[in-house]
Amino acid sequence: MGGEKSLGPKAGFSTRAIHAGQEPDPSTGAVVVPIYQTSTYAQEALGRNKGFEYARTHNPTRFALERNIAALEGGRHGFCFASGLAATNTLLETLSAGDHVVAGHNLYGGTFRIMDRVFRRLGLEFTFIATDDVDRVAAAFRPNTRMLFVETPTNPMMQLTDIAAVSRVAHERTIRVAVDNTFMTPFFQRPLELGADVVLHSVTKYLNGHSDMLGGALVTSDEALADSLRFLQNAAGGVPGPMDCWLALRGTKTLAVRMQRHDQNAGALAQHLEGKPGVSRVFYPGLASHPQHALARRQASGFGGMMSFIPGDGSLEAGRRVFDRLRLFSRAESLGGVESLACHPATMTHASVPRETRLSMGFADGLIRLSVGIEDVDDLRADLDQALETI
Numbered sequence: 001m002g003g004e005k006s007l008g009p010k011a012g013f014s015t016r017a018i019h020a021g022q023e024p025d026p027s028t029g030a031v032v033v034p035i036y037q038t039s040t041y042a043q044e045a046l047g048r049n050k051g052f053e054y055a056r057t058h059n060p061t062r063f064a065l066e067r068n069i070a071a072l073e074g075g076r077h078g079f080c081f082a083s084g085l086a087a088t089n090t091l092l093e094t095l096s097a098g099d100h101v102v103a104g105h106n107l108y109g110g111t112f113r114i115m116d117r118v119f120r121r122l123g124l125e126f127t128f129i130a131t132d133d134v135d136r137v138a139a140a141f142r143p144n145t146r147m148l149f150v151e152t153p154t155n156p157m158m159q160l161t162d163i164a165a166v167s168r169v170a171h172e173r174t175i176r177v178a179v180d181n182t183f184m185t186p187f188f189q190r191p192l193e194l195g196a197d198v199v200l201h202s203v204t205k206y207l208n209g210h211s212d213m214l215g216g217a218l219v220t221s222d223e224a225l226a227d228s229l230r231f232l233q234n235a236a237g238g239v240p241g242p243m244d245c246w247l248a249l250r251g252t253k254t255l256a257v258r259m260q261r262h263d264q265n266a267g268a269l270a271q272h273l274e275g276k277p278g279v280s281r282v283f284y285p286g287l288a289s290h291p292q293h294a295l296a297r298r299q300a301s302g303f304g305g306m307m308s309f310i311p312g313d314g315s316l317e318a319g320r321r322v323f324d325r326l327r328l329f330s331r332a333e334s335l336g337g338v339e340s341l342a343c344h345p346a347t348m349t350h351a352s353v354p355r356e357t358r359l360s361m362g363f364a365d366g367l368i369r370l371s372v373g374i375e376d377v378d379d380l381r382a383d384l385d386q387a388l389e390t391i
Contacts, residue, residue: 013072013187014256021067022249033064035246057234061242065249066217069207072186072252073199075219077226079233080245084182084202085110086238087216089118091178091200093236094228097123099146102175104131104161106154106361109350111180115149117352130361132292134165141173151180152189153296156308156345156369157361158283160292163299167195176225182206182336187259189300197222203240205336206305208251209258213244258338258374262305265380266372270307272381278391281310281362306335308345308369312391319344319366321390328375328383335371340380343369 007019022033036059041052052058062080070078081087088111095101103115105128115126127140131150148170152161167177179191182202191199201207203215220226233239240248263286270284282289285296286303296303312318323331329342333349343349346358346365355365372380 007071016071017068017255018253020071021064033061033246033249035242036060037242055242056237056239059239059242059245061245061249062240065203065240065245065252068249068252069186069201069203069217070219072255073181073192073219074186074190075192075199076221076223077219077229079218079226079229080203080240080248081216081218081233081238082240082244083214083238084200084204084216085114087200087202087218088114090229090232090236090238091198091218092119092124093232094225095119095124095146098125098144100125100127100142100144101147101149102127102129102131102137102140102145103149104151104154104159105129105357106157106159106363107149107151108155108180108182109345109352111149111151112350113352130159131161131166132159134162134169137166138169141170141175145173145175147176147178149178149180151183153183153285153304153306155183155306155349156283156343156367157363158285158290158306158308159361160285160295160299162295163191163194163196167197171195176222183306184300184302184304185255185259187256188263188302188304192219192221194299198225202336203248204334206259206262207255207336208248209255209337210247210251211334211337211339213240213247215240215244215248259302259305261374262372263302265374265377266305266307266370267303268377269370269372269380269384273309273384276385276388278312278388279309280312280314283308305372306369307372308367310364310367311388312366314364314366316346316365318391319346319364319368322366322387323368325387325390326383327386328379329370335369337371338374340373340375341371343371345369 066078150161176197179196180200185206198220201217274282284307311322
């Protein structure tokens with residue numbers, strides 16, 4: 001497996017998505033990376049092997065995916081895991097008891113849970129704040145702060161963080177910056193180019209794009225951090241299986257064309273909902289009414305396929321009436337697949353977040369999050385219209 005040897009230094013995004021890390025198989029010439037479904041590898045003699053010993057440590061299918069995602073993010077080192085939370089867990093394991101982390105207050109519920117209920121118990125300290133203001137971020141730093149962890153846009157309130165600005169103030173204090181780039185993907189936003197130190201993905205979502213596997217990834221160009229992540233990936237063992245890696249490699253090949261359609265459809269639906277009776281607020285960075293629309297245009301090349309809205313008065317009952325009537329939007333957790341999904345975060349993805357915390361950020365009980373797929377947009381618009389007839 002020869003990595004990126006056939007690609008020029010200025011190869012375009014789609015070219016890298018299809019080819020990076022995926023040279024033809026040297027033994028057969030197969031264009032598609034094989035699924036190396038093995039747990040171990042035969043040694044040629046005592047102490048001599050072909051560079052592969054045990055599948056937790058070495059797997060060619062996983063290596064291809066790691067090189068591919070790293071190339072898309074513009075990083076030197078990629079590491080894949082069994083889920084997005086396994087990647088988050090490994091990143092946090094690079095810290096030690098007594099270290100302090102500043103994190104966004106509107107993170108994915110599972111990220112908040114692992115920080116608040118697992119790593120806090122193990123001695124890490126966390127401060128959760130809105131990271132949309134660089135001065136607020138700087139004020140939250142302490143002498144023992146070692147990491148700033150942000151999602152941008154946030155899940156599900158679609159708040160943005162100025163990655164370049166917070167990276168500058170963090171690096172003045174030798175604090176690493178981690179960015180969850182799951183929503184935007186490297187097609188629209190590349191945090192490493194903006195100053196971040198490490199990028200996190202739930203590969204389950206847009207990178208795979210077909211709702212048929214679980215995976216996570218970390219990408220960095222920081223050599224010391226890469227050494228730590230490589231050790232922890234092997235020592236803790238939270239690696240993905242080769243079949244999941246193969247499915248994700250199939251997904252990244254079409255990432256560019258899928259993201260263009262996700263973005264197109266979401267933008268059309270956001271504009272439609274914004275002017276519709278029965279909708280009190282729409283959250284989508286592509287709308288001119290979004291308070292950080294200018295930042296969205298500056299640090300990303302598109303706005304993505306994720307949006308949320310508050311039906312009626314924002315009550316749980318208003319949300320229930322709309323949510324239960326959706327037909328084409330599947331009512332399900334997760335996001336980023338080719339099919340459109342609707343989620344009620346307060347009872348699904350963010351059920352672990354205290355209600356008072358949610359309400360303090362405008363996260364109404366009835367808020368509905370949409371992962372807008374690549375179906376015909378007229379059909380998606382009609383489904384939302386019929387569901388909103390109850391409001």
